[in-house]
Amino acid sequence: MVYENPDGVMIGLEVHVQLNKANTKMFCSCTSDYTDSEANTCLCAGCLALPGTTPVLNEKSVDYAIRIGLALNAEIENETDFFMKSYFYPDLGNGYQVTQFDRPIVKNGSVVIEGEDGELKVRITRAHMEDDPGKMAHFGTIEKSTGSIIDFNRSGMPLVEIVTAPDMRSAKEARRFLDKLRSILEYLDVFDGTREGAMKADANISVNVFNGKRIEGTRVEVKNISSHKAVEKAINYEIMRQKDYLRKNKQLVQETRHYDEDRNVTISLRVKETADDYRYFPDFDLVPMIVGDRVEGIRAQMPELPDAKRERFVSQYGISDAHAKSLVTERAFADLFESVAAKVDQKSAASWVADVVKGELNYRDLPITAIKGDDIVTVIEMVTKKEISEESGVTVIRTLLDDGGKPADIVKAKGLAMVADDFIATAAKEAIAESPDAVADYKAGTEKALNFIVGKVMQKAKGKADARLAREMVLKELEKM
Amino acid sequence: MTKDIASFKAAGDKAVAESLEKIKKDDSGIFIAACGDAKAAGSGPLSGIPIAVSDNISTKDVETTCGSKILKGYVPPFSGKAVDDLTNAGAVIVGKTNMVEFGILGAVSTKGPVKNPLDNTRKGGPSGSAAAVAAGIVPAAVCSDVGGLLRVSASFCGTAAFKPSYGAVSRFGLIYYTGSLDQIGVTATTVSDVVTVMDVLSGNDNRDTTSLPDKMVYSGGKPLSGCKIGIPEEFLEGVSADVMKTFDEAVATFEKLGATCKKFSMNTAKYMQPVHDIIAAGESSAMLAKYDGTRFGPRAEADNWHEMIAKTRALFGPVVERRIMLGIHLLMAGQYNDYYMKSMQTRTLIIEEFESVFKEYDLLISPTAKDVAPELGGACGAGCDQEFSSYSTAIAGVDLAGLPAATVPCGFVGKLPAGLQIIGGYLKDADVIAAAEAFEKAADVKSPEAK
Numbered sequence: 019m020v021y022e023n024p025d026g027v028m029i030g031l032e033v034h035v036q037l038n039k040a041n042t043k044m045f046c047s048c049t050s051d052y053t054d055s056e057a058n059t060c061l062c063a064g065c066l067a068l069p070g071t072t073p074v075l076n077e078k079s080v081d082y083a084i085r086i087g088l089a090l091n092a093e094i095e096n097e098t099d100f101f102m103k104s105y106f107y108p109d110l111g112n113g114y115q116v117t118q119f120d121r122p123i124v125k126n127g128s129v130v131i132e133g134e135d136g137e138l139k140v141r142i143t144r145a146h147m148e149d150d151p152g153k154m155a156h157f158g159t160i161e162k163s164t165g166s167i168i169d170f171n172r173s174g175m176p177l178v179e180i181v182t183a184p185d186m187r188s189a190k191e192a193r194r195f196l197d198k199l200r201s202i203l204e205y206l207d208v209f210d211g212t213r214e215g216a217m218k219a220d221a222n223i224s225v226n227v228f229n230g231k232r233i234e235g236t237r238v239e240v241k242n243i244s245s246h247k248a249v250e251k252a253i254n255y256e257i258m259r260q261k262d263y264l265r266k267n268k269q270l271v272q273e274t275r276h277y278d279e280d281r282n283v284t285i286s287l288r289v290k291e292t293a294d295d296y297r298y299f300p301d302f303d304l305v306p307m308i309v310g311d312r313v314e315g316i317r318a319q320m321p322e323l324p325d326a327k328r329e330r331f332v333s334q335y336g337i338s339d340a341h342a343k344s345l346v347t348e349r350a351f352a353d354l355f356e357s358v359a360a361k362v363d364q365k366s367a368a369s370w371v372a373d374v375v376k377g378e379l380n381y382r383d384l385p386i387t388a389i390k391g392d393d394i395v396t397v398i399e400m401v402t403k404k405e406i407s408e409e410s411g412v413t414v415i416r417t418l419l420d421d422g423g424k425p426a427d428i429v430k431a432k433g434l435a436m437v438a439d440d441f442i443a444t445a446a447k448e449a450i451a452e453s454p455d456a457v458a459d460y461k462a463g464t465e466k467a468l469n470f471i472v473g474k475v476m477q478k479a480k481g482k483a484d485a486r487l488a489r490e491m492v493l494k495e496l497e498k499m
Numbered sequence: 500m501t502k503d504i505a506s507f508k509a510a511g512d513k514a515v516a517e518s519l520e521k522i523k524k525d526d527s528g529i530f531i532a533a534c535g536d537a538k539a540a541g542s543g544p545l546s547g548i549p550i551a552v553s554d555n556i557s558t559k560d561v562e563t564t565c566g567s568k569i570l571k572g573y574v575p576p577f578s579g580k581a582v583d584d585l586t587n588a589g590a591v592i593v594g595k596t597n598m599v600e601f602g603i604l605g606a607v608s609t610k611g612p613v614k615n616p617l618d619n620t621r622k623g624g625p626s627g628s629a630a631a632v633a634a635g636i637v638p639a640a641v642c643s644d645v646g647g648l649l650r651v652s653a654s655f656c657g658t659a660a661f662k663p664s665y666g667a668v669s670r671f672g673l674i675y676y677t678g679s680l681d682q683i684g685v686t687a688t689t690v691s692d693v694v695t696v697m698d699v700l701s702g703n704d705n706r707d708t709t710s711l712p713d714k715m716v717y718s719g720g721k722p723l724s725g726c727k728i729g730i731p732e733e734f735l736e737g738v739s740a741d742v743m744k745t746f747d748e749a750v751a752t753f754e755k756l757g758a759t760c761k762k763f764s765m766n767t768a769k770y771m772q773p774v775h776d777i778i779a780a781g782e783s784s785a786m787l788a789k790y791d792g793t794r795f796g797p798r799a800e801a802d803n804w805h806e807m808i809a810k811t812r813a814l815f816g817p818v819v820e821r822r823i824m825l826g827i828h829l830l831m832a833g834q835y836n837d838y839y840m841k842s843m844q845t846r847t848l849i850i851e852e853f854e855s856v857f858k859e860y861d862l863l864i865s866p867t868a869k870d871v872a873p874e875l876g877g878a879c880g881a882g883c884d885q886e887f888s889s890y891s892t893a894i895a896g897v898d899l900a901g902l903p904a905a906t907v908p909c910g911f912v913g914k915l916p917a918g919l920q921i922i923g924g925y926l927k928d929a930d931v932i933a934a935a936e937a938f939e940k941a942a943d944v945k946s947p948e949a950k
Contacts, residue, residue, distance in 0.1 A: 063575075063576060063577055066794055067789045067794065068575065068576070068577075068794070068795060069557070069563075069565075069570070069573070069575070069674040069789065069790075069795075070556075070557040070563075070575065070577075070579060070671070070672040070673055070674045071671075071672075072670060072671050072706055072707045072708070073708070074705065074706055074707075074708060075708065102785045104784070104785055104788060104827075104830070106788065106791060106808050108791065108793045108804050108808070111789060111793075111794060112785075112788065112789050113785065113787075113788020113789045113790075113791060114785050114788055166804060168793070170794075295831050295832050297784070297785075297827060297830035297831055297832075297835075298830075298835075299781060299785070299830050299835070299839060300843070302678050302679035302782060303678055303708065303709070304708055305708060305709065
């Protein structure tokens with residue numbers, strides 16, 4: 019089935035990725051992890067842009083940018099350099115941002131996502147390095163504020179800005195792109211996506227079909243959207259707004275809009291009559307870099323990425339593609355699965371980690387570190403040996419997450435141990451004796467009646483019986499009749 | 500009047516105190532501020548020696564203004580590498596010398612112009628560094644040199660000065676307005692004293708990525724005997740007849756010392772000044788953008804931050820303001836390719852021509868300034884010079900190619916000295932120093948009053 023894209027929606031993204039695992043900021047030795055620090059405590063004369071300070075490049079941030087480029091199947095520029103991009107804003111200490119211009123370190127890459135109608139290749143136009151400004155907060159709303167305060171902890175953080183071609187056709191595709199990108203970046207270990215401001219996106223959106231006819235759409239930029247959920251909502255809102263304008267014959271203008279998450283609307287920030295003139299020119303404080311010679315070394319150290327891992331899981335462990343896909347979205351889950359699969363049946367490992375553990379963690383909004391692989395192994399082993407039922411296994415996992423403890427202790431405390439076979443045999447006899455109608459129905463050929471009798475056995479065992487065994491016992495007794 | 504390092508050393512403990520006393524009494528606009536005390540003297544090659552630094556070199560806990568209202572009250576929380584080096588060598592920083600606002604030629608310092616110690620109706624140059632030495636207040640002064648801020652001041656005051664190859668001295672803590680053209684240098688009474696201080700300042704600094712990997716060596720340069728000296732004809736254009744006479748005598752001295760001097764023409768010379776102007780203006784528009792009142796320095800009262808930034812930046816003097824506006828204009832998309840891009844390309848051609856010239860010649864010479872020190876309050880009222888970013892074609896060329904250059908006095912016009920500029924190939928600092936020392940000794944230039 020081909021996706022028709024009835025409104026001719028075109029979406030391009032500019033994603034700002036903070037390399038917060040680069041140890042230090044981009045041009046000074048301040049920490050790149052200021053998450054738990056008070057405002058304006060992670061700074062120095064350099065990232066505060068005091069007069070007389072000179073930038074010293076954090077080489078790790080360059081390596082990380084190359085790593086990202088390789089993961090995006092892109093070309094890495096051999097010689098690259100920095101430019102100054104000038105504009106006044108109180109949170110921009112130097113009055114210029116150090117960024118790249120016509121020789122970005124990364125260009126011409128792609129990311130394959132699950133599109134509306136199968137695989138969709140999203141082209142990456144470029145990815146360049148730049149430094150982050152400080153963070154400004156306004157009293158009141160952004161449109162009307164009585165005062166502003168600035169936190170410079172973020173000032174000078176290394177960023178990579180990834181720019182896509184306008185290849186996405188729906189908000190869902192944009193979100194999937196971001197999910198995929200985030201997954202790749204986490205695999206690369208270049209950033210911690212859980213930290214505030216780690217990933218931000220600007221979306222360029224245009225509607226290019228109206229009344230079934232192709233039109234020249236108007237490109238609107240929605241800036242600074244911080245969560246993936248918000249991206250989807252902001253884009254959907256913006257598509258709706260543009261369609262509404264077209265329907266009412268209102269003039270759409272090329273502009274920058276801000277997404278207000280609380281109200282779920284986009285608000286006009288400024289109308290672009292002409293392109294902003296940022297007066298780009300080469301940064302004379304930083305000499306051009308030759309990076310081509312580092313590429314092969316970095317390539318050799320590249321981790322296995324989600325798509326490759328997914329294929330390997332299917333072929334190596336014989337698990338379903340759906341399980342493999344679910345397991346690889348986060349590197350930690352994939353690792354957890356592999357550690358469990360090394361000790362127990364691999365298909366059981368996949369199903370327990372992907373279906374049970376992941377679901378229970380998500381439900382509780384807990385990180386993967388909340389559970390130990392060895393505990394999962396123990397639970398699976400108990401179920402396999404029929405020491406506990408599958409239902410009880412899930413109970414053990416839930417209890418581990420809620421209250422902690424050891425699986426064996428939980429089984430004991432909750433009395434989850436499977437009842438003995440002769441108990442089930444007795445229960446089967448009793449259940450048959452108590453259900454003459456069902457027995458008659460079964461004998462007359464109504465298969466469903468069997469379930470009723472097995473259900474009764476399970477009730478008697480208070481769920482601590484293996485359902486398959488109970489069924490076998492009931493059948494055996496029925497045959498004797 | 501001048502005193503060398505040895506005589507300050509001989510004064511012992513009193514040297515710093517006497518120097519400070521003179522700075523506090525300074526009414527010639529040589530200094531912006533006094534600082535430091537005798538107790539701060541450490542041990543080392545400059546132990547107990549008072550040294551002055553220009554007010555665009557950051558000094559921890561001492562107000563640093565670059566001669567601008569926009570930095571009034573700014574006290575850096577750190578010192579520049581040059582200051583740390585001097586202090587570690589035992590020197591005491593006794594004062595911040597005056598300078599035209601941010602070192603931009605033609606601009607006016609908050610402290611007004613520097614009066615020349617040799618003739619107080621005349622200027623002491625765009626910085627007070629050479630005047631501080633000429634007045635005998637300090638034996639040496641450290642000053643950034645862009646456009647001739649240091650060299651021209653030395654020429655006007657009759658001191659020796661040296662600006663090394665680009666990268667020899669860390670710019671960390673130097674508040675430059677045009678980073679690719681600026682370099683820290685030294686002025687003193689003799690070339691030998693200049694070298695003593697240069698030696699302390701040189702060396703790699705990992706805080707400045709343009710810093711050279713190895714420490715520059717200033718000794719062991721080529722002797723003048725057999726030396727081939729070139730004189731670019733364009734470097735002589737506009738030089739006054741009086742200064743030209745001192746220059747001709749200098750040429751004769753070099754030949755007496757066994758060097759051959761030959762005039763020739765440089766194809767790129769006519770582009771040196773305009774390219775210097777365009778690059779300096781462009782870089783200044785970015786370098787001076789941080790002065791917005793947000794994080795340091797004075798802040799104007801306003802209703803919103805747009806106005807706050809605009810009003811604060813009105814504290815720049817008019818010449819600086821014009822330079823920034825010019826830079827902004829030249830970097831805008833409509834002009835960039837025609838001016839800035841062309842200037843960068845031409846700069847490469849200038850560097851290449853210097854490279855080929857230095858295959859033929861060991862050194863180049865020129866007058867340091869076209870004339871002797873001008874009168875105070877000359878042509879444009881408040882004491883401004885013409886609004887170029889450098890004093891001459893020769894100085895512009897040296898800055899653009901990052902070459903080492905010395906200036907030594909080569910004669911007097913009345914009681915005012917004239918300077919000779921000796922230029923070497925990139926990293927040929929030792930050759931420049933050797934020639935300057937040999938010339939200084941042979942010429943033995945003395946003021947008419949001293950004779």
